[in-house]
Amino acid sequence: MQRKIQIIYVALISMGLLLATVAFFWSTRVQIIHPSGMIAEKERDLLVFATLLMMVVVIPVFVLTFVFTWKYHVQNKNSKYLPNWDHSVSLEALWWGIPLIIVAVLSVVTWDQTHKLDPYKPIASNKEPLTIQVVALQWRWLFLYPQQGVASINLFQFPKDRPVKFEITADSPMNSFWIPELGGQIYAMPKMQTELHTISDRVGKYRGSSANISGKGFADMVFVAEVVEEEDFDRWIQSAKQAEVLDFAGYRALARPTEDREEKLFRLDDLKLFDQVINQYLVPGGRL
Amino acid sequence: MEHIVKDHELYRKTVFGFWVYLMTDSILFSVLFVCYILLHTSNFGGPTTHELYSLRLVFAETMVLLTSSFTIGIARLYASRQLVRQTLIWLGITFLLGLSFVVMEGTEFTQLVLEGNSWKRSAFLSSYFTLVGTHGIHVSFGLIWIIFTFVLLAKRGMNEHNFRRLTTLGIFWHFLDLVWIFLFSIVYLMGAK
């Protein structure tokens, strides 16, 4: 009897903890479950869908574990004991078959959603996309606006409801560009250009960071992505145009290893600066 | 062979184990081939494959290596008939052929380095030197192994241990030949067009 009480206790405590966990994830503190951008929302939906689908297998596993532990415990004299029962075609068909079906369903959904949520895929919208070029440095992020002729460090802005196309590279070891509340993540690699598309439907300040270790100051590779109204964005661009000019020489100074967190704005006259950064790695003598 | 090998279990499991080791060596070379295939166009402004490869030298190397495979085969045939002197002669010839191969490759590498086209010049050259060089290092170890087998054979005659050693050495040598054929085709033939 004592064994059974123990098992009940464990089952109850486990269920309680599980419910508490689920309740917690529902709270708004968990940004990935409560994001602020369309891409992140779709990614969250996929996460929830897959989790629920897998419950078809996971819940029976937990239930069976408890039931068998209870029922076939050696102290339970009433249970059937079949020491040589070691195969069943129907049961095997069940546990090869049902997971197979689940994986098949999930595969179709995955194929579809992976294509729809491809970071390189432009976001359908009636508004013109804003291009922001991103350079991962040691140990901060530089944002270039080729369409507006401005640049900023450690913080950048873009208007809400407007699709944004990030063109990303690095002048440092491999980093990863990630804004959890807006969704999507892609590596920033020297000599290469990756792309990420995103859009946000609400104003706010969103934390971004690098998700791949790049040296001593890695923990400081935090930046702020600020989503604002169109008018505020235009004002920000104007103030950046009054700031100091960023040319290639100035860029090289910025790119030196530092852990400085100061947010700065620049005017960008050389709209091809981004290509120059990448080019350093492609021509002999480019990095001197 | 039955009259030489007394402990069949030891012979068979050693030879089998050696084949398994060669399987792992193939994976090693596969990684190098993959790297070469992916990097051979990354010459970073330096010379390309077309500019560097001398098919004449490579042809000579190939002939030498293929012939050495033939001669080591003959050595083993004599070994299975327990004719120690002939085995030693043909092992010696194999050694000289293998040595010529290594020397030829060494001169090819030296030439490249003196021209300024060392492995530091570009990813292409790094992958070239490493792939061809790894094969060359394997052949060099094979040469040491031939000397080792030669000495033991001369001292102890054709006992089952020496026969087993010669068997695995032969398999190793043929394997290196096989890798060379891939190398020759993928690196030199495809690169020199």
Next chain:
Amino acid sequence: MKEFIFGRLTLDAFKHDMIEYGAGVSMGLVAILVIYLLTVKKKWGWLWHEWITTVDAKKIGVMYIVVLLIMLIKGLIDALMMRAQQAIASGNQGYLGSEHFQQIFSAHGTTMIFFVGMGAVFALFNLVVPLQIGARDVAFPFLNAVSFWLFAMGALFLNLSLVMGNFGGAGWLSYPPLSGIEYSPGVGIDYWNWTVQIAGVGSLFSGINFFVTILRMRCPGMTLMRMPVFVWACLGTAVLIIFAFPILTMSLALLTLDRIMGMHFFTSDFGGNPMLYVNLIWAWGHPEVYILVLPVFGVYSEIIPTFSKKRLFGYHSMVWAIIAIAFLSFIVWLHHFFTMGASPGINSFFSIMTMAIAIPTGVKIFNWLFTQCRGRLTFATPMLWFLAFILIFTIGGLTGVLLSIPPVDFQVHNSLFLIAHFHSVIIGGVLFGFFSAFAYWFPKVTGFMLNEKLGKWAFWLWFVGFMLAFMPLYALGLMGATRRLDHYAADTGWQPFFIIAAIGGLVIAAAIGCQVLQFIVSIKQRKSNRDLTGDPWDGRTLEWSISSPPPFYNFAVTPTVEERDAWWEMKHKPKEKPVYKDIHLPKNTSMGFWIGVAGFFFAFSLIWSLYWLLPLSIIAIVTLAIIRLSDEEVEYTLKAEEIEKLEAQHGTHS
């Protein structure tokens, strides 16, 4: 001249901060204590003859366990330091500098995967496989010893880096360009490189060894389909090792060439391609995690039937599941870097293949559960670990499938969600499986039982500790926390979760304390806990048919097998009188140890650029190999009369 002799080695290599000094001094004190005890008890001869020169798989297995337990404690200390740092560093720098923190997590991962995980795999291979197939030893006993000494030298390097120089700070896989010579010019990455490379070569040799052993040295009558499922699992693991480890060897070699000879495989300029390294290292890395977990799946396939007093359910299914998992593990590697920018078609392919692996894994879980169904279950410690495994590994598997969906992965890649996932499967799977196996086979190896009560305490502390330490990490990952951060802003709200995780770490420390205590108490009580029958659990496979501990020749008479669960069948039939024959056993040799030492100096010379030591160590390795390989007297004969005498002393029931 000074540079030639000392290379990169200067007095600076010995300068460290207080914590590192403390660690180094502690290690030194332990070493001195061990040397003192050996000298006072006059055990040097015993150490040399019984352990350092042994080629007996059973002893080699014990040595693997010794090393792995030491490394487990070291890895745990690393973990506690990390947990403490992250619990404190909310809006401040914490107590550890960034570089030190980065070295700690890199060492933690390297230690746990290569020395605890792989150590457990090879310990189980050595201790159990020959016994379960009715063999006297492995196919290549000398190679087995070499494998162990290379493993031990790797562990030595990792610990040496604490005292002399420093360890790499680029993670347990050291991606370039960060690990290239430009961004990491010091010796740290080289230490990491050679630690892994040397241990890796040892692993490769073991893979070959056990592959040949299982295929060639089974006793008469033991066809492949009559082998215990544990042996099948080890066979699958050996195949994985054979195909995967050469990729690791080459990847590390190419990184070495980049660093030492100025090559450009993985540099970002000169035409190199860091993405190539990422692909290669994970082409090895994914099979590696299945190498770690497959033997543990095999362990459960042995333990559950024994403690359910029932045959394993679905033997054929289990075998095919192992083969499917082994095969699939080679075509999923890209799921470790969905975010590196591959096309959606490629990402989807690898995603679907990854999900497919969940199918045979689930099949195994159901077969274990239905082995229990309609059995008679008892819950000694080995079975408790199985229950924790079911809970935690299933959560790990579920989160694994979530991670395998690219768009979801974009949100959790390299976050603490990932860390929680792999700790769930590695601790819940590999580590708990190892603890289960340890409790199960301990009496066979040592001849006495482990203290059950302390075992149960350790189990509960581990279980609760694991939950406290890792469930908050799932939450943190979903809150946008990346991995490997040594400090973070206070307004992220992460600190409470890190504090809970740190408490969990302390509970785990208490659990390990319990296990150490269990070990000590069991040794003290060993006379009253003796296993006199050789079969304390009423087992089903051949290892339980001989005495505990087994005689050095394993089986006096090689058994002949007629069906699966060979010992279960044999013990319920009348016993025949044994007929003894002469047997050949391998002699002890110190060559394995010396080759390991020469390997150590080879790597040491490359780390510190001691270019005079390099050719000397290469010559030493080649010479030692030549001496050993030309030795034709490597076996001795044990006469039948001698065996009969030894058997009578044991009082066995073979």
